[in-house]
Amino acid sequence: MQSYILVMEDIEKEFPGVKALQKVSLKLKRGEVHALLGENGAGKSTLLKILAGAYKKDSGQIIVDSQKVEIKNPRHAQELGIAIIYQELSVLPYLNVAENIFLGRLPRRGPYPRWIDWKKCYEESAELLERLGLKIDPRTPASQLKVAEQQVVEIAKALSLNAKIIAMDEPTAPLTPREIDNLFKVIHLLKEQGVSIIYVSHRLSEVKEICDRATVLRDGQNVGTVNVKETEIADWIRMMVGRELDQMFPKVSVPRGPETLRVSNLTTSKLKNISFRAYQGEILGIAGLVGAGRTELARAIFGADPVQQGQILINGKVAVLSNPREAIDKGIGLVPEDRKGQGLVLSMSVKDNITMANMEGLSKFGKLNLSLEKDLASKYVKDLKIATPSIYQETVNLSGGNQQKVVLAKWLCSKCKILIIDEPTRGIDVGAKVEIYELLNELVKNGATVIMISSELPELLGMSDRILVMHEGRITGELSREQFTEENVMLYATGYASHSLN
Known part of the structure; x- marks a missing residue:
């Protein structure tokens, strides 16, 4: 047990209608980079949120640094030396960079606790940013940062907590190749200092480059833990999807039609x-x-x-x-890069998101045909294999791959050409990627034009x-x-x- 900084054993979590985790276990060694792999909906994010104190587990045990713990809330997780960098950024745009890094922990000075030591705050922020290869003034408003720079600020915030365990959920998704190289240098440095990293990414080539071991989840259950150097990407894919993926890009040849x-x-x-x-x-x-x-x-x-x-x-x-x-x-239809911010209304149901671009086609004399709307939404959920308990499920509760399918269903429903x-x-697992490609194939076979x-x-x-x-x-x-x-x-x-x- 001493070689493990973290042990999560037989963790279970259930949401209404969904068994998210079933006896899932993860063992993280001191000073290792451990990949957590699986398709969207496999349970990766749920496991991380339990570790972060955002969710409470239904059963199982968590051991941090040889001590059994019940993680009460995110603050408690931080006190235990756990930091989570989520895929969805939490940078506050109306604060500057340094204020974001030390949010809730601004250094104080003098006899009065309310006095903030801004000099120390800016100096320490600059040092953290320099370690990450980002040369910006810590006084810069976060609203002026690019998405990639905001991501680096998130990482700097985690480093400022002196965490023993850092979990990174798709950290490279918004980064350029040069920024990714900088991140990998930081990960190597953290590893040398004995920090343990849980690394979640759908970019399996990154896992091969940066990780030591990998634990694979499928449908909320453990499939196995493997040594990254002793296995191949094809092995992980087989574990993740439960089948062989002989063709990652199932391109079909369609005769070109008119302009x-x-x-x-x-x-x-x-x-x-x-x-x-x-x-x-x-x-x-x-x-x-x-x-x-x-x-x-x-x-x-x-x-x-x-x-x-x-x-x-x-x-x-x-x-x-x-x-x-x-x-x-x-x-014309557009599936935007930011599907959550621009392609969907997350608080609305799957049904309402699918049909929102075709209200006129579903209405007569200004009255919406509710029966036709329900039938159409059900048809696209079935045809696109959207994993949802119901067409009335809030879209925010779906995995990234299924959310992308809902956006595609919206434009299919609108009959766009x-x-x-x-x-x-982006941010979609390898199995769901193939399904998206097959949907694009169906579109062009049916006479549509796709600009990708x-x-x-x-x-x-x-x-x-x-x-x-x-x-x-x-x-x-x-x-x-x-x-x-x-x-x-x-x-x-x-x-x-x-x-x-x-």
């Missing part, structure tokens, strides 16, 4: 003379580095951002898309028929499947090469 979308000289505050065509029955990939303008292009086509000049033609006719409602009326999908599988924006090059190369590459608000290259290589994409994405498009 459905033409963008000519589109210019916004972030885009410069964008021109391209998209066709029925194809998946058109959009590649580019962070800041290249990919998301801005999607928003401009969808009418969410103002266009300064240029034209958009749908089925050969000029379309004026000054707002998303007009885009939806023209048969041009679907723009931004980061289709992704930061995952293997995903773009595996699923696209063509790839447009962006750099600094421009399209710098177009690649056919015969030209697909990561090197070719990066050549155009970095601005080292470009060619005109026909």
Whole structure:
């Protein structure tokens, strides 16, 4: 037992209608990086929230540093030396960086407890940020930070607690490759200092690089714990999904149909003379580095951002898309990068989220056909295999992969013919990724046009028929499947090469 800093044994947790954890165990060694793997809904987040004191376990035992404990609340977890960095950021935008790092623990000075030692606060914050490779003034308002910088502030906050156990839930999701390298350096440093890390990520290549052991969960149960160096990624996938995944990217070949979308000289505050065509029955990939303008292009086509000049033609006719409602009326759908903030109303039911973009089609003389709405929502839940106890379940209670399916179901229900999908599988487990790809295949087989924006090059190369590459608000290259290589994409994405498009 002495070699383990943490033992979670036979942990059980049940929510209404859902057995989230069934006798789940996790043993974390001192100074190791331990991966926690599993599909969305496997129970990873629930286990972390129990460790953090956010949820109370129904049964089982937790031993921290050889002492059996009942973690009462998040404050108690911190006192035990446990810090959790959640996937959803908790940075407060109206406070500065240092205030966020030492929230509730601002250093004091002088004879009066209310006097804050701002000098010490800023100095210690600067030291923590420097350890993480982030050179920003601790006085900077958090509202001015990029998402990647906010993530680093979250990590700095955990480090400031001098935690013995740090759990990281998808910490690299919003980070650039350089920022990920910095994070890995910090993890190595923490490991050398005897800190233990629980690492949750769907990027299995990262697990292979950074982790020592891995515990796999499936359907709320333990599948096994393995040595990372002695096993392969294919072994973990088999454990996670309970089946072989011979084809990670189940691309289907669909004959290209007529042109459905033409963008000519589109210019916004972030885009410069964008021109391209998209066709029925194809998946058109959009590649580019962070800041290249990919998301801005999607928003401009969808009418969410103002266009300064240029034209958009749908089925050969000029379309004026000054707002998303007009885009939806023209048969365009957008699955945004931030599915929780922009793609869903989390407090609403699965049913209401699925049907919200098709209220007119479900209404007659201004009256909603409740029976038809229920039948349609039930159909898409069944067809898309959305794991939910009921169509009336609040969407916030679904896993990330199932939430993404609900967003897709919304646009299928609206009968859109041009679907723009931004980061289709971000934060989604490997099994659910394949299901999302198969849904995209079904869309193009049924005559839709899919425009897929992704930061995952293997995903773009595996699923696209063509790839447009962006750099600094421009399209710098177009690649056919015969030209697909990561090197070719990066050549155009970095601005080292470009060619005109026909």
